[in-house]
Amino acid sequence: MLNQNQLQKTVTTIPATLSKYAADPETQKKRRVAGYARVSTELEEQQSSYMAQIEYYTGYIREHSDWELVRIYTDEGISATNTRHRNGFNSMISDALDGKIDLIITKSVSRFARNTVDSLSTVRRLKDAGIEIYFEKENIWTLDSKGELLITIMSSLAQEESRSISENVTWGHRKRFADGKFSLAYSRFLGYDKGTDGNLVVNEDEAVTIREIYRLYLLGYSLNAIAKRLTAEKVATPGGNRVWNQSTVRNILTNEKYKGDALLQKTYTVDFLTKKKKRNSGEVPQYYIENNHEPIIDPKTFELAQAERLRRAVRTAEGGRYSGKSIFCGRIKCGDCGNFFSSRVWHSNTKYRKIIYQCSGKYKPLNACFTGHMYEEEIEGLFLRAMRGVFEQRGRILKRLEHKLKNPPKKCSHTEFALKAAVYESMSELLKKTDKPPERFDENLWGAFIDYITVYSNGNKEIFLKDGTSFILGLGD
Secondary structure: OOOHHHOOOOOOOOOOOOOOOOOEOOOOEOEEEEEEEEEOOOOHHHHHHHHHHHHHHHHHHHOOOOEEEEEEEEEEOOOOOOOOOOHHHHHHHHHHHOOOOOEEEEOOHHHHOOOHHHHHHHHHHHHHOOOEEEEOOOOEEOOOOOHHHHHHHHHHHHHHHHHHHHHHHHHHHHHHHHOOOOOOOHHHOOOEEEOOOOOEEEOHHHHHHHHHHHHHHHHOOOHHHHHHHHHHOOOOOOOOOOOOOHHHHHHHHHOHHHHOOEEEOOEEEOOOOOOOEEEOOOOOOOEEEOOOOOOOOOHHHHHHHHHHHHHHHHHHHHHOOOOOOOOOOOOEEEOOOOOEEEEEEEOOOOOOOEEEEEEOOOOOOOOOOOOOOEEHHHHHHHHHHHHHHHHHOHHHHHHHHHHHHHOOOOOOOHHHHHHHHHHHHHHHHHHHHOOOOOOOOOHHHHHHHEEEEEEOOOOOEEEEEOOOOEEEEOOOO
16 A cells, blocks of 8 residues: 555646636626726717727627627716716616626726715625626736735726816916906806907896896895895796795895906815815915906995895894894884884785784783784885985985995904995985985985985984984974
């Protein structure tokens, strides 16, 4: 009997007979294969690349007799830094995990995903389900033992490439901003079209809406009241819808482009991977261009609107929510309890229909106010009396306004004083233009001069003007 040392070991190599391209030998079924093609922009040269990828992978898969083409999944004009909004990609992964795909073929790791975390997590999910990915450019098969290491390296490189591209694009944008150049989503910007020179050109049909918004706001209407009015009139929003909301009206009232200027880089991208944007509060430079294009709203009216925003913010802080369903709401104050009057409709469905204004403290469960109501006609008459009082003091008021313009308060910021100055200048100009008080109610003068009117139970009325001064109208005035 031969001992262990006398035995001659013989090792014979049995060469592989199947390649990675072969179908599963246990099932002898064709391998179900999908292709994935993506381009990150919609430029013409990318379009040709996009179509070429689809054509190439369709032919490539059909060349293998033991492969069965499932589908070529595509994403067009979408970045690879995040997979959240890539519908073609997400549909492919879903189908693969549902058992419809055995192998995915794609051009490269960067075409698949430039985000390392996304790339690796997706590869592992598919790997756990027995689904393989082949990255043709890098010649990586993910079911190989070395596949994950190579993908980690290649994805990291792709992510850094994406970061570099993002930084270059950001630099390019800021260089254009510094040169006074910018682009605009004209299809979602009301009032302007793109001119032949690339700059903003007034769209007169839409500009009517912009001017009406400013006019109503300066008369005292709230953002919500303006939005409801435009919706009722079926005016198109900047996005082409028919339903307006407060934020849309606010954006129009605060956008400097309507006075012919342009503030650039109002927002910036926080993370190049998530594409998350944040309002620029000084983190990155901003660029302000004056007289960039033809204004829809003259600069003085624009500043008056900003001053009105400040006035309402102060009013809200002092007495609660600002109500501006009409030009009289938020302008009549109760001298007994300090609340403002709000409107109500009496006999709304009869011929005796009347709009009246009552103190909002009237219906409080405790300490209800008993100040009487007022009709619109009474308020209009009160306005005429107030304007007669203004014109009686015309010379004194003009001198006071001139003094205020030349002597800004020490504790007043430059921006705050600029807003107040717009109000003072407007009042001064209107007083200089006319030499006698109005004979009938004038909503423009109401909006320009009257801050609010306080009604006292003894019958006196105190008129508060927009320059911060006031005077009393007694019963005999």
